[in-house]
Amino acid sequence: MQFVIIGAGRVGLRTARVLRDEGHEITLVERDEQRIKRAQNQDFPVIEGDGSREPVLEEAGVMDADAVGALTSDLNVNFTACMIGNHYGCRTVMRIDEAYREGIYRKYADQVDEIIHPERLGAIGAKNALLGGTIRAIADIAPSLQVVELTVTNGAPVNGYTLNELQLPADATVLAFGKNNSPLEIPTEDSSLEDGDRLVVLADFDVLSDVRQLLVGETPMQAAANAGSGSSSVSTEHDADSDTGGVN
Numbered sequence: 001m002q003f004v005i006i007g008a009g010r011v012g013l014r015t016a017r018v019l020r021d022e023g024h025e026i027t028l029v030e031r032d033e034q035r036i037k038r039a040q041n042q043d044f045p046v047i048e049g050d051g052s053r054e055p056v057l058e059e060a061g062v063m064d065a066d067a068v069g070a071l072t073s074d075l076n077v078n079f080t081a082c083m084i085g086n087h088y089g090c091r092t093v094m095r096i097d098e099a100y101r102e103g104i105y106r107k108y109a110d111q112v113d114e115i116i117h118p119e120r121l122g123a124i125g126a127k128n129a130l131l132g133g134t135i136r137a138i139a140d141i142a143p144s145l146q147v148v149e150l151t152v153t154n155g156a157p158v159n160g161y162t163l164n165e166l167q168l169p170a171d172a173t174v175l176a177f178g179k180n181n182s183p184l185e186i187p188t189e190d191s192s193l194e195d196g197d198r199l200v201v202l203a204d205f206d207v208l209s210d211v212r213q214l215l216v217g218e219t220p221m222q223a224a225a226n227a228g229s230g231s232s233s234v235s236t237e238h239d240a241d242s243d244t245g246g247v248n
Helices: 010-021 033-041 054-059 075-087 102-109 118-131 205-216 220-226
Strands: 002-006 025-030 046-048 067-070 091-095 114-116 135-142 145-151 172-178 198-204
Touching: 002 010, 002 075, 010 025, 010 033, 025 033, 033 046, 054 075, 067 075, 075 091, 145 205, 172 205, 198 205
Parallel strands: 002 025, 002 067, 025 046, 067 091, 091 114
Antiparallel strands: 135 145, 145 198, 172 198
């Protein structure tokens, strides 16, 4: 797949590395000279310029891209880049920082495919948002443990349950929960599980198939075949992008 990533700061560059390691093609857009050099030193193609300008994104190949990741620290740049990506039929992922109020978040949520908080899930979360899907590996924590994000479907046995009623296997724990089109948060027991809701779960590989059956609605045969697929060899990224003013 081909991706255009706006912003070669910490989150943008790490996301690019994770995607490249999985065999995808990446073009970065950045206007800060130091970041451009850092990305070029890691053999990334970089287009110098303002990521909110259509000619710059066209030079980066947005016409042929599968997805646009707007990962700068500037909300306006990110939103404009996503609107340009929408125009060219790309999947759009927009970074939004923790400081923004819920009302601001909701203003943009319906106009992009996914909004991420890099302070929460880092580069692995950004990578998964760009790829999309209902089951996504976030990180391998240990040889037998994986963090996965799963999206509840209409066919899931737990659809309509609350988190308090959810009974996962003993070796699985819910780490975060997000309503459809809402950011991931610390789970609360009275939250209801509905189609499109997302859960981040820490689970032993031995119980992943059971977790998938419950939350995604896979058949036992599908869950057994898929458990552990999409495993990431990259460690969990907790660092927030420390960009301060170096926007595109």
